[in-house]
Amino acid sequence: MDMDIFRIAAIGICGVVISSMVKSYKPEFATYVVISTVLVIFIMVIYKLAAAFEFLGEIYNQISYGKNFFPIILKVLAVAYIADFTAQICKDSGESAIAGKVELAGKVMIFYLAVPVMMAVMDLINKMLPG
Amino acid sequence: MDINVDIIFKIAAIGIIVAVLNQVLIRAGREDQAMMTTLAGIIVVLLLIVRMINDFFIAVKTLFQL
Numbered sequence: 001m002d003m004d005i006f007r008i009a010a011i012g013i014c015g016v017v018i019s020s021m022v023k024s025y026k027p028e029f030a031t032y033v034v035i036s037t038v039l040v041i042f043i044m045v046i047y048k049l050a051a052a053f054e055f056l057g058e059i060y061n062q063i064s065y066g067k068n069f070f071p072i073i074l075k076v077l078a079v080a081y082i083a084d085f086t087a088q089i090c091k092d093s094g095e096s097a098i099a100g101k102v103e104l105a106g107k108v109m110i111f112y113l114a115v116p117v118m119m120a121v122m123d124l125i126n127k128m129l130p131g
Numbered sequence: 132m133d134i135n136v137d138i139i140f141k142i143a144a145i146g147i148i149v150a151v152l153n154q155v156l157i158r159a160g161r162e163d164q165a166m167m168t169t170l171a172g173i174i175v176v177l178l179l180i181v182r183m184i185n186d187f188f189i190a191v192k193t194l195f196q197l
Contacts, residue, residue: 026149026169029143029145029173032142032176032179032180036139036179039187040139043190046194049194053194053195
């Protein structure tokens with residue numbers, strides 16, 4: 001399925017139009033329409049994303065550090081994307097407090113995931129320093 | 132993971148039908164049934180959305196090899 005950017009733009013615009021139309025009748029349904037539009041667009045993009053990750057995986061397997069750091073990068077990407085996805089939907093429906101908390105949780109989790117990488121860098125530096 | 136766009140229109144259609152039914156029932160003097168239909172509509176759409184979000188999370192899990 002050729003990822004046709006025009007098709008995705010059309011879906012996005014018709015999602016906006018439908019959401020504003022439904023909002024006039026039933027405000028709570030607008031959020032549902034927005035969530036479904038976002039999911040449909042993401043599902044259309046996911047295959048291309050998978051191909052890109054296979055390609056990156058091959059490159060990282062050649063580097064010595066690649067074996068244990070590439071999964072961490074993937075995890076951080078997933079956490080960042082999900083946190084951003086949820087936070088934006090919350091902001092969209094007017095709940096900026098919840099959005100802030102979700103973003104905070106995302107940041108904390110990413111920092112937690114990044115700690116081993118920092119440890120590895122510290123070890124590397126210690127090894128290099130003389131004495 | 133079906134990439135069908137019609138789910139957006141389905142949700143919009145449910146929303147509008149529930150709104151119209153709500154108005155009709157309120158005019159007919161049956162407020163409680165109007166509230167029932169609104170609840171039914173919201174629950175149906177919620178099930179649809181939950182199933183979609185479930186597929187979405189499974190897709191992200193497989194994609195990012197979590």
